[in-house]
Amino acid sequence: GLVGSEMCIRDSSIAAYASKARLESIIVVPRNVDYGKLAQIIAFGGNVITHGDSVDDTFDFSRKIAIERKAYNATPEFNALAIEGQKTISYEIYMQLGSIPDIMIVPTGSGSSLVSLWKGFQELKILGLIDNMPKFVIAQPSKCSPIVSKFHSGETTESLGPTSALGLYVKKPLFIDLVIKILRETKGLAVSVEEKSI
8 A cells, every 4th residue: 555644736646546556545634634635635545544733743644654554655755756756847847948947936844845856957957958957945834934944044943833834834844954955055045924925
């Protein structure tokens, strides 16, 4: 079987591909998940387990379930193959534009999406298809913006509680140091966004 966690389209994809391959999928989601996202997972036959309030809680629990059930953990934060799959977004951007954007704004929770995009653009650069990297800008909800605070002050701040951007509600981002390194390398920025503007 497959185990996945994090509240975004990847969970629906995991459920869909598992169903196609006639594999059981277990998707761990935090409480207060958007019903539209939940409906997609269930429609594709995913077995949903609700655990915790933040995405961090789902990460830890999905790892535990994967070990207990001897299942493949497809959560990007624990799976290098997921990063390899997500990096192809950079290829698609390059193929559709014929170049790369000057700036990329990336909503960020754990940092896996930014790391994936950066990896894809790095590979395009190594292949000689592009000459430079886009400037990356990460955006986090002001209620939970540990990467933004560490980028600006060197210290992480405590989460102020749940945010309406539930997929970004990650209190302890696993890729925090790598994200900051990427932002510095690309002369990027880290910004927080108030709830009313999300």
